[in-house]
Amino acid sequence: MKEVVLVDGVRTPNGRAHAEKGWFRKRMPDELLVACYHALFARNPQVKPEMVEAVYVGTANQGGVTNDMGRLAWLAAGLPESVAANSICQQCPSGMSAIEHAARAIMCGEGDIYVVGGVEDMEKMPKGMYIPKAVADKYGEWDLQMGPTAEKVAALWNVSVEDMNLFAYWSNVRAAEATKAGKFKHEIVPVEGHDEAGNPIIVDRDQWVRDEVSMEAMAKMKPAFKPDGVITAAMSSPLTAGACALILMSREKADELGCSYHIKYRGGAMAGNDPTIMGVGPIEAVRKLLARTGVTMDEIDVVELNEAFASQSLVVIRELGLGYNAPFEKVNLWGGALALGHPLGESGARIVITLNNIMKYEKPDAKYGLATLCGGFGNANATLWERVN
Numbered sequence: 001m002k003e004v005v006l007v008d009g010v011r012t013p014n015g016r017a018h019a020e021k022g023w024f025r026k027r028m029p030d031e032l033l034v035a036c037y038h039a040l041f042a043r044n045p046q047v048k049p050e051m052v053e054a055v056y057v058g059t060a061n062q063g064g065v066t067n068d069m070g071r072l073a074w075l076a077a078g079l080p081e082s083v084a085a086n087s088i089c090q091q092c093p094s095g096m097s098a099i100e101h102a103a104r105a106i107m108c109g110e111g112d113i114y115v116v117g118g119v120e121d122m123e124k125m126p127k128g129m130y131i132p133k134a135v136a137d138k139y140g141e142w143d144l145q146m147g148p149t150a151e152k153v154a155a156l157w158n159v160s161v162e163d164m165n166l167f168a169y170w171s172n173v174r175a176a177e178a179t180k181a182g183k184f185k186h187e188i189v190p191v192e193g194h195d196e197a198g199n200p201i202i203v204d205r206d207q208w209v210r211d212e213v214s215m216e217a218m219a220k221m222k223p224a225f226k227p228d229g230v231i232t233a234a235m236s237s238p239l240t241a242g243a244c245a246l247i248l249m250s251r252e253k254a255d256e257l258g259c260s261y262h263i264k265y266r267g268g269a270m271a272g273n274d275p276t277i278m279g280v281g282p283i284e285a286v287r288k289l290l291a292r293t294g295v296t297m298d299e300i301d302v303v304e305l306n307e308a309f310a311s312q313s314l315v316v317i318r319e320l321g322l323g324y325n326a327p328f329e330k331v332n333l334w335g336g337a338l339a340l341g342h343p344l345g346e347s348g349a350r351i352v353i354t355l356n357n358i359m360k361y362e363k364p365d366a367k368y369g370l371a372t373l374c375g376g377f378g379n380a381n382a383t384l385w386e387r388v389n
């Protein structure tokens with residue numbers, strides 16, 4: 001089978017998905033994806049758009065806005081109509097699933113160059129979800145909602161409020177430090193938006209990242225999902241808008257075109273679990289992936305775990321033996337979704353971009369990197385990456 005390398009990845013900043021305060025409130029999600037497509041080809045001039053075999057784009061709930069975001073954004077970007085696109089919906093892991101689809105296609109020789117990515121604007125997606133009656137009857141409509149799953153995980157695994165606030169604190173601190181140090185400049189594409197007063201601005205940083213964060217203030221926050229609950233907004237990934245796009249290529253094609261790359265795809269795994277504790281899904285996905293690839297957790301130097309909620313993140317980290325309390329040595333070194341934001345279908349691809357940049361700039365000796373995330377209704381994914389340069 002062919003080897004698959006990650007040639008490049010870009011993302012928009014994450015905007016707050018809010019009708020009055022969001023910097024991207026006047027932009028449509030496809031426009032964010034168009035900005036990524038354009039930046040990707042501008043940064044990689046040896047890759048001509050017509051060379052792309054196909055496009056895979058993850059998007060969890062954007063179907064209610066337009067039907068095929070990957071394809072329509074491709075056409076809106078003025079890119080060749082001969083390149084087909086597939087918009088993939090797998091809730092939060094949609095963007096990672098897009099990567100896995102393309103990687104498998106390259107490995108089995110269907111094509112050499114794929115554009116993949118993800119996009120979501122949670123302010124513009126339809127509110128409320130249709131849940132089949134059989135599913136609602138079995139699991140309970142309330143228990144299937146994301147916030148309640150985070151509550152249930154905290155209760156079942158006995159995760160304390162103090163530990164969740166500490167986890168949120170470190171996510172914020174690391175995200176603020178990485179932002180201040182310009183670490184995201186390798187991946188962020190500046191995009192036009194509007195400030196809260198309505199003035200046009202160039203957005204070049206993640207809107208949710210706070211310069212200051214206080215454990216004291218977080219400890220005073222009210223539960224977000226039920227009056228007697230423990231999960232606050234600080235312990236939850238916030239509503240976000242953003243897009244990202246990457247180029248995956250067979251290693252031989254990358255060498256032929258003179259593209260540089262640092263990591264190759266070693267494999268992916270999906271695992272399903274009880275939807276009412278969907279957040280712990282990565283435990284099984286990662287275990288499957290490690291068993292399949294023969295790589296042990298000790299050999300992995302960098303982990304990007306999407307922080308849907310502090311409770312599920314802590315349980316996954318603890319169960320996988322990556323530590324007990326934040327700050328974690330290997331996990332989310334530039335902060336996570338609690339601080340950066342989580343545009344559902346985008347995040348699974350975004351964390352692979354960040355993983356690549358951490359392995360390139362921060363941990364140049366790291367051999368293996370792992371990216372994993374949970375998904376609504378009990379769908380989790382994990383991908384393993386190995387340094388080759």
Ligand SMILES: CC(C)(COP(=O)(O)OP(=O)(O)OC[C@H]1O[C@@H](n2cnc3c(N)ncnc32)[C@H](O)[C@@H]1OP(=O)(O)O)[C@@H](O)C(=O)NCCC(=O)NCCS
Pocket residue numbers: 092146147168172213214217218224232233234235236237238239308309342374375376
């Ligand atoms: C938790 C949730 C309900 C909160 O939504 P909300 O009530 O609209 O609250 P916001 O996110 O706007 O945050 C409320 C306030 O708390 C503040 N806040 C959040 N985290 C904070 C922190 N760590 N420190 C200080 N303030 C914080 C926000 O800045 C905001 O204040 P502002 O409006 O003055 O800026 C919402 O973010 C949510 O549903 N998150 C989960 C999304 C989800 O399910 N994703 C999929 C996961 S699988």
